[in-house]
Amino acid sequence: GDSVTQMEGPVTLSEEAFLTINCTYTATGYPSLFWYVQYPGEGLQLLLKATKADDKGSNKGFEATYRKETTSFHLEKGSVQVSDSAVYFCALSPPHAGGTSYGKLTFGQGTILTVHP
Amino acid sequence: DTGVSQDPRHKITKRGQNVTFRCDPISEHNRLYWYRQTLGQGPEFLTYFQNEAQLEKSRLLSDRFSAERPKGSFSTLEIQRTEQGDSAMYLCASSFDTSGQETQYFGPGTRLLVL
Numbered sequence: 001g002d003s004v005t006q007m008e009g010p011v012t013l014s015e016e017a018f019l020t021i022n023c024t025y026t027a028t029g030y031p032s033l034f035w036y037v038q039y040p041g042e043g044l045q046l047l048l049k050a051t052k053a054d055d056k057g058s059n060k061g062f063e064a065t066y067r068k069e070t071t072s073f074h075l076e077k078g079s080v081q082v083s084d085s086a087v088y089f090c091a092l093s094p095p096h097a098g099g100t101s102y103g104k105l106t107f108g109q110g111t112i113l114t115v116h117p
Numbered sequence: 118d119t120g121v122s123q124d125p126r127h128k129i130t131k132r133g134q135n136v137t138f139r140c141d142p143i144s145e146h147n148r149l150y151w152y153r154q155t156l157g158q159g160p161e162f163l164t165y166f167q168n169e170a171q172l173e174k175s176r177l178l179s180d181r182f183s184a185e186r187p188k189g190s191f192s193t194l195e196i197q198r199t200e201q202g203d204s205a206m207y208l209c210a211s212s213f214d215t216s217g218q219e220t221q222y223f224g225p226g227t228r229l230l231v232l
Binding site: 004032036042043044045046049089091093103104105106107108109110 | 121148150152157158159160161162165173208210212214219220221222223224225226
């Protein structure tokens with residue numbers, strides 16, 4: 001079945017440091033890939049997504065590129081801020097197949113990011 | 118605010134009691150999902166509705182669990198004879214299918230503690 005593996009955390013960085021959170025997946029075909037973020041005390045929010053190979057999703061300075069050859073979707077940010085402290089989840093949904101498929105999400109275990117001033 | 122809402126936000130119950138959670142999706146979203154998230158883990162899929170039809174149930178959803186979406190709008194998730202292992206955050210998400218560009222929007226969750 002489908003699965004998502006994220007790098008183990010927690011990750012602790014100083015403000016303005018470069019961030020990479022690794023994510024690899026196992027799935028049939030070309031799934032859609034997502035990064036969700038969960039800020040303290042809040043619900044899951046979509047951060048970015050990519051729906052086909054070589055697509056780059058980006059939002060709020062975060063980027064991730066859909067790499068089919070390495071089955072990866074690593075999250076990067078050039079300069080993190082204290083406000084980026086949160087839990088980050090990589091996820092996938094099955095490829096769309098006409099009108100019969102739907103977007104059941106399979107999540108990784110999450111990576112806790114803490115950014116210090 | 119027209120996001121996904123869930124009620125209650127917190128529930129503490131004793132083992133063996135029944136509990137019911139409610140989810141109100143974003144209006145006009147035809148798809149609704151339930152997930153369960155335990156501490157330190159990512160959410161796990163429980164069940165999916167397309168309008169009022171329940172189209173898939175995970176094997177995680179034992180016979181003690183039942184979900185409904187009677188009019189294709191709000192949904193309820195009931196757990197009968199709760200067990201301590203049911204303690205978790207229960208998340209609801211909704212979406213509108215646009216030919217493969219589906220994005221799920223999550224509610225704040227209901228945190229269940231079974232004593």
